[in-house]
Amino acid sequence: MNRNDAPRNPATTAPTTFHVKSFGCQMNVYDGERMAEMLGTQGMTPAAEGTDADLVILNTCHIREKAVDKVYSDIGRLTRDDGSRPMIAVAGCVAQAEGSEIQRRARNVDIVVGPQAYHRLPDLIDKVGRGEAAVDTDMPAASKFGALPARTKQARPTAFLTIMEGCDKFCTYCVVPYTRGAEISRSWSAIVDEAKTLVDGGAREITLLGQNVNAWTGEDDKGRAQGMDGLVRELAKIPDLRRIRYTTSHPNDMSDGLIAAHGDIDKLMPFLHLPVQAGNDRILKAMNRSHSADSYLRIIERVRQARPDIAISGDFIVGFPGETDAEFEDTLRIVEQVRYAQCYSFKYSPRPGTPAADMDHQIPAAVMDERLSRLQALLNRQQAEFNAATVGRTTQILLERKGRHPGQLIGKSPWLQSVVVTAPELSIGDLVTVDIISAGPNSLAGETLRRKAA
Numbered sequence: 001m002n003r004n005d006a007p008r009n010p011a012t013t014a015p016t017t018f019h020v021k022s023f024g025c026q027m028n029v030y031d032g033e034r035m036a037e038m039l040g041t042q043g044m045t046p047a048a049e050g051t052d053a054d055l056v057i058l059n060t061c062h063i064r065e066k067a068v069d070k071v072y073s074d075i076g077r078l079t080r081d082d083g084s085r086p087m088i089a090v091a092g093c094v095a096q097a098e099g100s101e102i103q104r105r106a107r108n109v110d111i112v113v114g115p116q117a118y119h120r121l122p123d124l125i126d127k128v129g130r131g132e133a134a135v136d137t138d139m140p141a142a143s144k145f146g147a148l149p150a151r152t153k154q155a156r157p158t159a160f161l162t163i164m165e166g167c168d169k170f171c172t173y174c175v176v177p178y179t180r181g182a183e184i185s186r187s188w189s190a191i192v193d194e195a196k197t198l199v200d201g202g203a204r205e206i207t208l209l210g211q212n213v214n215a216w217t218g219e220d221d222k223g224r225a226q227g228m229d230g231l232v233r234e235l236a237k238i239p240d241l242r243r244i245r246y247t248t249s250h251p252n253d254m255s256d257g258l259i260a261a262h263g264d265i266d267k268l269m270p271f272l273h274l275p276v277q278a279g280n281d282r283i284l285k286a287m288n289r290s291h292s293a294d295s296y297l298r299i300i301e302r303v304r305q306a307r308p309d310i311a312i313s314g315d316f317i318v319g320f321p322g323e324t325d326a327e328f329e330d331t332l333r334i335v336e337q338v339r340y341a342q343c344y345s346f347k348y349s350p351r352p353g354t355p356a357a358d359m360d361h362q363i364p365a366a367v368m369d370e371r372l373s374r375l376q377a378l379l380n381r382q383q384a385e386f387n388a389a390t391v392g393r394t395t396q397i398l399l400e401r402k403g404r405h406p407g408q409l410i411g412k413s414p415w416l417q418s419v420v421v422t423a424p425e426l427s428i429g430d431l432v433t434v435d436i437i438s439a440g441p442n443s444l445a446g447e448t449l450r451r452k453a454a
């Protein structure tokens with residue numbers, strides 16, 4: 001018997017404790033929180049360690065091959081020393097993409113539940129108890145949000161709030177349109193209500209989430225058509241909400257209104273994650289990005305006109321099928337032109353079912369490695385320059401967590417940099433004014449002015 005076939009402890013068929021482990025993007029983190037809250041309202045309690053829990057939910061990511069491999073190794077590790085194991089649910093994008101195939105690869109998986117169906121987890125748990133198949137990868141017409149219990153108040157200064165789901169863009173390398181389904185915006189009132197609940201619980205910063213968050217559309221409470229900028233303006237009216245962020249945006253959905261909002265809504269933080277993926281127009285076309293290098297640069301220029309100190313972040317893929325050395329150089333060129341504050345960069349990973357996986361001229365791993373390290377060297381240099389340029393500024397940070405040493409607290413600057421302060425008199429959740437006194441590659445050190453800005 002291999003570890004993936006270990007029997008479940010019969011005593012755990014009606015689980016009373018659970019553990020959720022989320023991989024992948026912030027939307028998965030958000031989904032994981034909603035699952036935990038739902039199980040909490042059912043009377044279940046969270047367990048700190050996976051092996052201690054009666055039910056373990058692996059909330060998975062399918063974006064690159066490595067992310068998927070991780071899930072299968074994690075499943076194997078859930079077997080306890082005595083040979084028993086918890087009830088295991090695979091949720092998230094791998095669940096959606098692979099469905100019941102997961103149970104053929106790892107036979108001790110009890111539940112497979114997709115990202116649009118997890119509101120039905122309690123039913124699926126019951127099904128396992130009855131010995132029935134518990135696979136649900138439906139994309140129901142009625143959104144899960146209507147079926148989930150209202151948010152429970154969390155005593156945390158920062159919170160995520162998914163405002164739209166799915167993606168209609170179909171970039172040729174990407175699984176998201178298949179794993180998350182079509183773009184669906186949540187309603188204005190559902191979002192505003194949820195934001196108020198989060199703020200009542202103590203959230204001072206909310207990050208609005210969506211795979212193409214700036215494609216959000218809806219109607220306000222007076223029936224007027226609204227876009228993301230209108231929604232941000234409404235949320236900015238919540239008095240105790242001090243900061244608003246959003247991620248991830250697509251260049252083509254960067255509306256004039258949203259660009260203008262960066263200039264005139266103080267609570268909207270000066271940070272924009274706007275992936276371009278590559279700097280060469282032939283590659284962008286093959287990726288089906290439907291923007292050019294130039295149109296992207298023009299958007300950045302306009303955003304900077306509206307908010308000169310805005311920090312720009314992005315995502316890059318190196319080694320897309322057919323990418324020549326010269327085409328890769330165009331990626332380095334666009335990075336030089338934009339001057340990023342921070343970025344994520346990846347080697348292209350062929351994903352089953354996506355058009356790019358079947359394209360000719362897949363790039364050898366060694367070439368991708370070399371391109372990635374050149375790109376990352378440049379991006380790291382830009383990040384260090386951006387951080388260094390913050391030294392000497394006086395700015396506000398929102399304290400989020402304790403640091404390593406006694407009295408140390410770590411907060412985020414408006415530009416999403418981590419700032420470490422030694423300030424035993426302050427607490428997590430405080431918004432404080434600090435002088436930035438030094439910068440390292442990944443964080444800054446600040447000195448408080450011994451007064452709370454809030």
Ligand code: SAH
Nearest residue numbers: 173174211248275315316317346347348349
């Ligand atoms: N909706 C967002 C983010 C999608 S996933 C956007 O369009 O920007 C996050 C990032 O993963 C992408 O921006 C892309 O850089 C990367 N990514 C997606 N599919 C990939 C693949 N097949 N191989 C490597 N990186 C990929």
Ligand code: SF4
Nearest residue numbers: 167169170171174176
């Ligand atoms: Fe994927 Fe492209 Fe959609 Fe982003 S915009 S989620 S990269 S298909």
Ligand code: F3S
Nearest residue numbers: 024025061062063093
């Ligand atoms: Fe991964 Fe799904 Fe998010 S594939 S990046 S968890 S939408």
